[in-house]
Amino acid sequence: MVFHVLTIFPEFFQGPFGHGVVARAGQTGALQIRIHNLRDWTFDRHKTVDDRPFGGGEGMLLKAEPVFLAVESILGERRAEQRVVLLSAQGRLFQQAVAERLAGYAELLLICGRYEGVDERVAEHLADEELSIGDYVLSGGELAAAVVIDAVARLLPGVLGNEASAVRESFSASGEGGLLLDCPQYTRPADLRGWKVPEVLLSGHHEAIRRWRRDAAREKTRRLRPDLLQLRKQEHESPIVEEVC
Helix, strand or coil: CEEEEEECCHHHHHCCCCCHHHHHHHHHCCCEEEEEEHHHHCCCCCCCCEECCCCCCCCCEECHHHHHHHHHHHHCCCCCCEEEEEEEEEEEECCHHHHHHHCCCCEEEEEECECCCECHHHHHHCCCEEEECCCCCCCECHHHHHHHHHHHHCCCCCCCCCCHHHHHCCCCCCCCCCCCCCCCCCCCCCEECCEECCHHHHCCCHHHHHHHHHHHHHHHHHHHCHHHHHHHHHCCCCCCCCCCC
């Protein structure tokens, strides 16, 4: 899969993609990340990418023309296996199900918003969808782009050492998680300052462990994310397997 990032701060991405599974996947060829400087598609001496909004208001907007020129240059004639995403505070909430859907494309181009936003014609006539990583405002879309790429990349074949890990994780609607949080996990030592690992995990009884993990995942979800249990209840007509781990 090829990820394109359109940004006015290309140097930002030297850090986020230089470590961990995304970096290793890039080295093995499982994915490619190509960073594009939006200013390369401007023609004035100052390489201007922003302007004041019509009608007045605070701040500046990213201009539509350089964004259109950049996307058209990078992707060429658009194909069904390509997807253009505008990252902004006004977008649809980015969730695991969205990451799973985006992982099915061959190329994903992420437009990083800046300033007070982007000329609305980008959202209306260029981007396939508009996404936000949370109900808060960031200084720009670069952090959001890094989040989206990390979440999508780890779902691609060959990125994780154990591909079953992505299926069993929290929020995975397609796997055993079924919109539950992941179950609690423990490692050595079995007794840390008097806090002991649940005995069932040391028993070697696989069926008992499976049941404990299922129940523990449900309890953790009830405690930390009751909204997910409510969503499961609303979707009861679609059977969901409850086993998590």
